[in-house]
Amino acid sequence: VKLQFWFEFxxxxxxxxxxxxxxxxxxxxxxxxxxxxxxxxxxHAQQGMKDSPFNVVPVKGSYVWRDVERICQKYDLPFRRxxxxxxxxxxxxxxxxxxxxxxxxxFVKAVYQASFVHxxxxxxxxxxxxxxxxxxxxxxxxxxxxxxxxxxxxxxEETAKAADLGIFGAxxxxxxxxxxxxxxxxxxxxxxxxxxGTLRPNTQN
Amino acid sequence: VKLQFWFEFxxxxxxxxxxxxxxxxxxxxxxxxxxxxxxxxxxHAQQGMKDSPFNVVPVKGSYVWRDVERICQKYDLPFRRxxxxxxxxxxxxxxxxxxxxxxxxxFVKAVYQASFVHxxxxxxxxxxxxxxxxxxxxxxxxxxxxxxxxxxxxxxEETAKAADLGIFGAxxxxxxxxxxxxxxxxxxxxxxxxxxGTLRPNTQN
Numbered sequence: 001v002k003l004q005f006w007f008e009f010x011x012x013x014x015x016x017x018x019x020x021x022x023x024x025x026x027x028x029x030x031x032x033x034x035x036x037x038x039x040x041x042x043x044h045a046q047q048g049m050k051d052s053p054f055n056v057v058p059v060k061g062s063y064v065w066r067d068v069e070r071i072c073q074k075y076d077l078p079f080r081r082x083x084x085x086x087x088x089x090x091x092x093x094x095x096x097x098x099x100x101x102x103x104x105x106x107f108v109k110a111v112y113q114a115s116f117v118h119x120x121x122x123x124x125x126x127x128x129x130x131x132x133x134x135x136x137x138x139x140x141x142x143x144x145x146x147x148x149x150x151x152x153x154x155x156x157e158e159t160a161k162a163a164d165l166g167i168f169g170a171x172x173x174x175x176x177x178x179x180x181x182x183x184x185x186x187x188x189x190x191x192x193x194x195x196x197g198t199l200r201p202n203t204q205n
Numbered sequence: 206v207k208l209q210f211w212f213e214f215x216x217x218x219x220x221x222x223x224x225x226x227x228x229x230x231x232x233x234x235x236x237x238x239x240x241x242x243x244x245x246x247x248x249h250a251q252q253g254m255k256d257s258p259f260n261v262v263p264v265k266g267s268y269v270w271r272d273v274e275r276i277c278q279k280y281d282l283p284f285r286r287x288x289x290x291x292x293x294x295x296x297x298x299x300x301x302x303x304x305x306x307x308x309x310x311x312f313v314k315a316v317y318q319a320s321f322v323h324x325x326x327x328x329x330x331x332x333x334x335x336x337x338x339x340x341x342x343x344x345x346x347x348x349x350x351x352x353x354x355x356x357x358x359x360x361x362e363e364t365a366k367a368a369d370l371g372i373f374g375a376x377x378x379x380x381x382x383x384x385x386x387x388x389x390x391x392x393x394x395x396x397x398x399x400x401x402g403t404l405r406p407n408t409q410n
Contacts, residue, residue, distance in 0.1 A: 046264050059251050059373045063385060070384075070394070074404035168264045179275075180268060185390045189275070199279035 002031045003194045004174040008039035009089025011170035012068050015116040017184040019077050028191050034104040036093040037162040039170050052086045078117045088123040091146045098145030106135035207236045208399045209379040213244035214294025216375040217273050220321040222389040224282050233396050239309040241298040242367040244375050257291045283322045293328040296351045303350030311340035
């Protein structure tokens with residue numbers, strides 16, 4: 001069975017989800033569809049926001065950075081608060097879309113690590129080049145996607161599709177029967193629903 | 206050890222937290238401080254919002270109602286989407302503040318059930334009267350708190366205190382060492398932190 005995994009490269013909570021999803025999906029025999037999209041246009045269209053809500057509402061931002069730090073400790077993931085937030089993930093999203101599904105996870109992880117571990121500018125082609133190499137891809141072939149017109153269109157369509165699915169944040173998970181789950185903290189629930197069509201009864205505390 | 210539990214009677218996600226916290230805190234030998242506050246003034250001061258974000262952003266609202274429904278199924282809690290949202294929890298908060306800690310849980314649960322199970326108006330003194338009776342309290346004694354000037358002041362102070370702690374939503378949990386956790390989905394983490402001062406290593410998936 002399949003689960004759609006929608007992520008945005010600028011999204012903080014997408015980072016732990018990106019790093020965690022492969023292993024726990026495999027343990028449940030769920031196949032993940034990696035689907036990059038752009039959250040900026042959705043924030044603007046749905047909420048009139050021109051910046052991350054973590055910047056717009058400072059008290060929420062302070063909380064979120066501490067929360068993400070704790071979450072990364074919990075899951076043993078290195079994390080450094082980026083100097084600039086949010087980053088521009090447009091090029092990374094285009095490159096990801098140009099890759100077949102099986103090549104996406106390693107590239108996506110490498111980009112998130114550049115961003116949230118090494119505080120690199122992920123709109124910089126040199127950083128994306130290095131991420132492609134680290135993912136075992138041919139960087140020159142991969143980087144051409146940054147300027148490809150069909151890929152640009154495809155990313156716009158994917159972002160529109162995300163909106164159609166009711167997505168308003170990242171990471172988001174959509175099951176085959178149309179259930180939407182939002183947030184790294186819903187990853188296990190989304191997988192449970194995918195496998196069993198319900199959250200009961202094995203997930204209770 | 207103690208954990209502060211900050212809740213707002215209008216808050217949807219506070220409902221599952223209110224119903225769940227007693228049992229799992231007892232299992233971890235954590236003592237819960239039940240602290241009602243008003244989220245409205247904080248939403249307004251911090252985010253300029255005059256209504257629930259679930260009403261202000263419809264796509265988020267649609268998600269939230271489905272999410273809460275699924276969460277309640279997961280934890281075997283009855284739930285009915287209220288006809289009117291958000292409700293006015295001012296009187297219920299004042300009454301709660303007038304009660305000693307040990308009398309708060311049953312009254313608070315009865316009010317949340319009136320709201321999120323039976324779709325009753327929790328600003329109606331008759332409903333609060335019934336909730337007090339169901340909690341084993343003397344309704345006439347309890348209802349006098351609705352008009353008590355010292356209690357009005359105390360609720361204002363508690364709400365200011367919540368803001369000072371960095372709270373911007375409900376439910377929120379604050380540990381003795383000052384860690385803030387926001388959301389029903391952080392309840393277990395808040396308890397783990399209270400007991401062990403970290404989220405690692407027993408909470409990993």
